[in-house]
Amino acid sequence: MTRYQMNSKHAGMALDRGVQGVLGRPVPRIDGIAKVTGAATYALEHPVGNLAYGVAVTAPVGKGRVTSIDTAAARALPGVIDVIAGDGSLPRDTPVFGRPDAPLYDGTIGSYGEVVGVAIAESFEAARAGAMAVTVRCEAIPGRFDIRDGQDDALATPEGALLPDTVVGDIETAMREAPVTLDVTYTTPTQVHAAMEPYGSIASWDGDRLTLRAPVQLVTGGIAIIARSLGIRPEDIRILSPFIGGGFGGKTATADMLLAAVAARRLGRPVKVALSRRQTFHATYGRSETIQRIRLGAGPDGRLTAIGQDSLVGQKAGASAFFEPVALGAVALYAGANRSFTTRTAQVDLTARGPVRAPGEAVGMLGLECAMDEMAEKLGLDPIEFRKLNEPSVDPSTGKPFSTRRLVDCYDEGARRFGWAERERRREGDWLIGHGMATASRVNFLAKATARVRLGPDGRAAVETDMTDLGTGTYTILAQVAGEALGIPVEGIDVRLGDSEYPSGSGSGGSFGAASSASSVALACEDIVAELARRMGAASADMTLKDGHAIAGNRRVALSELVGASPIEGLGTIEPGSNSASWSQSTHGAQFAEVAVHAVTGEVRVRRMLAVFDCGRVLNHRTARSQAIGGMIWGIGYALHEHAVVDPRTGAYVNRDLAEYHVPANADVPQIEVFFIEEIDRQANPVGAKGLGEAGISGAGAAVANAVHDACGVRVRDYPITPDKLLAGLPPVR
Template sequence: MTEQAIDTAERPGALARATQGVLGAPIARVEGPLKVTGAATYAYEHAPRGTLYAAIVGAPVARGRVTGIDDAAARALPGVVAVIHDDPRIPAGEGNSRAMPSQGTDRIFHHGQPVAIVVAETQAAAREAATLVTVIAEASDGRFDMTGEPVQRDHKLGFLLAIDIGDVDAALAEAAVTFDATYETPVHFPAALEPHASTIWWDGEVLTVRSSNQVIGGARDTIARAMGLPPERVRVLAPYVGGGFGGKTGVGPEVVMAAIAAEKLRRPVKIALPRRDTAYLVHHRSATRQRVRIACDTDGRIAAFAHEGVAAQNDDSAFLEPIPFGSIPLYAGAARRFRTDLVRLDLPPTGAVRAPGEAIGTFAVECAMDELAERLGLDPVELRRRNEPERDPTSGKPFSTRRMLECYDEGARRFGWPARVPAPGSVREGDWLIGIGMAASLRGNFTVEASATVRLEADGRAAVECDMTDIGTGTYTILAQTVAEILGLSPGAVDVRIGDTNYPRSAGSGGSFGAGSAASAAALACEDVVAELARRMNAAPGDLSLHDGRVTADAREVPLAELVRGQPIVGHGRSKPGAQAKKTSQASHGAQFCEVAVNAITGEVRVRRMLGVFDVGRVLNRATAANQIVGGMVWGISYALGEAAVVDTRSGRFVNPDFGEYHVAVNADVPQIECHFVEEIDDAANQAGAKGVGELGISGAGAAVVNAIYNATGIRTREVPVTLDTLLAGLPAA
């Protein structure tokens, strides 16, 4: 097995020698035909014989204790097989895993917390019966609003420790120019199109879970712990997942409760969360309050930078939104302060939603930079250029690669950014006020331990196996391209087998680390195969050329299938972070530009065009990478103009937990969006040379929209979403 801590600056690897020319090409998704024809089945579509259907019964109050459950009416309903609430594993799980409360407790941490599961012969019967179960609870006064609740500074939550370098307060006191403003963001739901669903059955002594899940290796471990089983007796399958956005990174309570039902009844059990239940059983992004302070000279050179925020979590969970995560390496400034404080609320758990930290932290910081640029009389792009650091300004480490300046320049050129930005409110087309805005993007890069197996079959085809998932991100395609590139094959000659915990364990889909980590493991597995081919050619691996199914060395050319000699050649690869991950500061970067039109009478906002230029290391597939970036930019439009989950502060319930009133961007809201790349292979990042893509597009996107709205109207808003009521009073017609 080829196993190494990734450090390709010292060992270039097989990709550096590859000549097939398919990696990076915008080839169509290899699983695309299965999806568009309906042949790709998802978790809820799997239907073993004798399947039962389940529904969750939730707590009727947001804080208190369960004192009793009356299930007589539910049990009497025709078709109901069981109502389960007396198993000590219900509520089941661990507080760190999605929305699962602590195991074996009667304490209520939030409204809708699962306390029972109903199982019936049909989905309709299960859901009707769930409404007939009466949960008797002893209610306590709840905490539902961050305003007025005590703020905890000395807490142990989250992975991002507070950073305090230099004397920020002194720098602010002495600076020629200072900026100090507070920004607010609301609760966001990870609103994936495919519901959170699982089909669960026993295959002999193995509990098999077909689930809509992003990280199935971790899911297997969680389910095994909750069920009291060794991990080898749990198998999780997720060959196709219809989106996740962080909401499917963990295992929810409905999965374990359905597994308990399948165990007790010895029949397959299927469950899918209705959209309104998803708000309570899947974690959300916390609302935040953020203070940005900047000290600089009259030329805009930053001396001190502080980004401090407050986020919420309930009493049973350990995640905390890392608000300033994207700000830490973004701009220069000797004195620096970054921290996230905690407020405890009696709401469902907050958790990692797409680009935790950066998605909403960049809104505050990038709007602040625009406000500061205006105060200084500088172009917004120029202010950012003047504060581009040469090294990581917080850690002092060199950047692995960083092409932020090229992103600014290329983005401005392609967008047509003017030499002088028009004054706010000065450009008008009839009833429409026109404005432009921009923002920087940053997403930290990680390589996570991952394994893969590559088989070169007797017929010259190849297969790659790992438990990686494809949540619409293009995993099938980029793994096929990676193996094809190294082994000199067409992508169509590579079979990709993923989404099964029986395969080697990978990073899973999340944190924008999946593609780079899994592709690196596959590349290392290919090195095993290439080494064996070299041995059979009596040559060194570095002297081999693999192209179009043929192997060349020392002027000899042999068909690949002939070298295999009737028996598969198997390679194993395992990637993990290496020395360069500790020695360098790694991130993906970008610049986003936006033009909006705001109706001067009604306040309606239309995004007319949007363009971004991004630095993501090696682009593994230009089509799937652009798809991910554009999807993030659409989400930025969405949270700038519409998305906000509203909490009823009397009860702890969400007012709008469905797509009818939780307003996500739809086609009519989205213009043609352009995505461009400035490509530089990042050899320090991983074997593939690729950095994170999936979460970069949302970072800065919302700020670019809000900055454009200000330029159009002269109305500065420090909260999102920017709705009609926030603009009407300040419009010219008013």
């Protein structure tokens, strides 16, 4: 077994000596055919016999107490088997990041749509009818349904938080003394998970052993939460999650899994539970609304002397210590001796908040990067030049050296490809054309991960880890890593994921999945390479592996011959070490956008986008590009569309479906180009890659917003940018 802790610069391994030439190539997804033909099995599609169906019953008030639950009418309906409600065995809420279990129903209601029961029937239609027939009576009391309601007694950042408050120098004095200052407030609304795949699970019991077929991003962590919530041992739970139809931080351990497990145990037969889209809005966590005060102070030369991003966010009262880390991307981004990045959390009676793609940077960059453009305008500087002037040589908040940082190269390459120097504000009929840019920044993490690799007598290799694939390309990149390390074509690698009986991987989240899981696979291959070299009578460094053969000492031997009758197995584990504390590590990029704003209607059309990213080694250029494009599309949504509107009387989302909760459609998405500045980051992990999945959304919305301002002169600081807000600032049409 090879175990490696990142405590120093990684010096290289078999992966770096590989000559197979598959790593980094734009290899098509090896699971692509299964997905486009419908052969890929998602959670709700597993064939399970004797299946019953469950539909959640939820609370109709945002704050209060249940006074009675009448299930008689539901039980009388044809096909209804049982209704479990109000007995304390069900979760009243979905577990959120930072909490190890789901709070069980106790009669109190802390947010609209909490689970109070589940109707179980022989068919989904009967279960739905049964759930609708349950009468839940409540005593409602006034609640806090806006973070402003809780700002007076908002909580300070707790110790040990992902983003501790960072205050350096004296920003108040620096702002008073700076010749040029900006002090503005940006706001972002509540946003929800809207993955195409619904939240749904199938639970079955074999004695005391529970099997869950469910979309779980972090398998090991999900098991821990489910075990605590159900009061069973983690080793008695098996999770199967080979394919996930979009997770984005929300699919860890959710209400549907616990409902299905409780119902299946009660009935003694498998139960499938899927949350409706409306229930998903309220019974799964989303992203907090934010109020961001951004302060910038600079001299006439454009060099910052003060920079601050101080935010108010929300969290469901008592849910967990998690908060939206708004300034996560800003803390290490720009120079400035006097700095303030703080967060306060208002306790509200709304759906719990948890990680949504790029927690912190996705919304924090919307404020910071637009404020940077506002400041550049005040100083009379080009937005890129202003950012370059404030490029730090070390992390400006901690003094740590950067592992790698090619941000200036991203600016230059992006500007060249986009035609930034040749841009011009112009009018085409009633359309006003403008251009904008923004910085992308996403902190880089490494997570503990283990993988097993077996090289069989037939010369094929199998990779096993409970790591998951959300559609990001994990199957493919792990095959490429193993193929490069072992000298085997990709088609000779079998990748098996998403089964908790495999070694515990990092899971998918925080943009750490690709680098962490790929590192564990590469380390597992080290064991195999060492054994192959021993059998060849050579040192590993003197042996070449290519096309299923080992070459050393003027000998070329098929791997199948070296393996013999029994497989050669390797087990690799990677885990964080001192490097995470010694180096400042982030993925960086530059985002560019061209938009058209209609002078009469205020309609915005994004015409083109382009981005250049510095993300270390690119493991697969095709899947990396797809990840970046997906994030940039989401950035368009955050800039122009997404807003979960809360009814201030009840705490309910009034637009709790995909007809009214607007996300970008095909017609909203322009031509998008993505490029990479590639430098292997030896301080980050053994494969030298840095997270990309969340960097794409960071800065993308700000680039669009800056382009809107460039086009029409209206600066909207209250997201999303909608026509009514633009029309309020546009001159009347004569």
